[in-house]
Amino acid sequence: MSIQDHAESKLKPSVVLTGSAKESNGPSIGLVDIGVSHSAFLFRVALPSIKNDQSKLKCEIQRDGKVLLQGMITQGTELLQEQSSKCEMIVEKFCCPGPFTISFNLPGPVDPRLFFPKFRSDGILEVMVMRYRHPSDSVNAWAPPS
Structure with missing residues (x-):
């Protein structure tokens, strides 16, 4: 395995989903x-399908x-109410x-x-986290693998 292959494999996270995130039929959570x-x-x-103010994220x-x-995904999809009409969903693609x-x-x-952290209006959670640096680490110790 080359150094580049090793670096790329470390950047492909193994993501584990449980609960409603795992059961989604629609937009991928x-x-x-x-x-x-x-x-x-x-x-x-x-x-x-996540609302920052209601999801307890x-x-x-x-x-x-x-x-x-x-x-918590709080939006129910069983019944939609828009203005004066109520619709029961027969096709459900959302979480x-x-x-x-x-x-x-x-x-x-x-x-x-x-x-x-920043929860964007388009449903993307964006987070920057600083790398751990031991006081004895040199500046070049954190350079991405080449």
């Missing part, structure tokens, strides 16, 4: 992108780079209401105190 810089990791997670990041997202978890690992250790 839990798709993850990871970016790497000398000093930080940036990850984005697709969370369609919780993001836990551990020093070893493990990320755990937990929340089922209920609790969910999403977990994955970043490619290296981080400082869990230094993370900066």
Whole structure:
């Protein structure tokens, strides 16, 4: 395995979905992108059907780079009410209401105190977390593998 193959395999996270995230028939919940810089990791997670103010979304990041997202999909799809009409759904492609978890690992250790989340209006959770740096590490020790 070449160095580049090894680096690319570390950037392809193994994502574990449970609850409503696993049962989704529609827009994929839990798709993850990871970016790497000398000093930080940036990850984005697709969370369609999630409303930041109602989902009780919780993001836990551990020093070893493990990320755990937990929340609640609150939008019911059984009955839609728009203006004066009520419609019972016969085709359901959106996420089922209920609790969910999403977990994955970043490619290296981080400082869990230094993370900066942003829940975008398009249903994407974007988080930057600083890499863990031991005081004795040189500046070049965090360069991405070439």
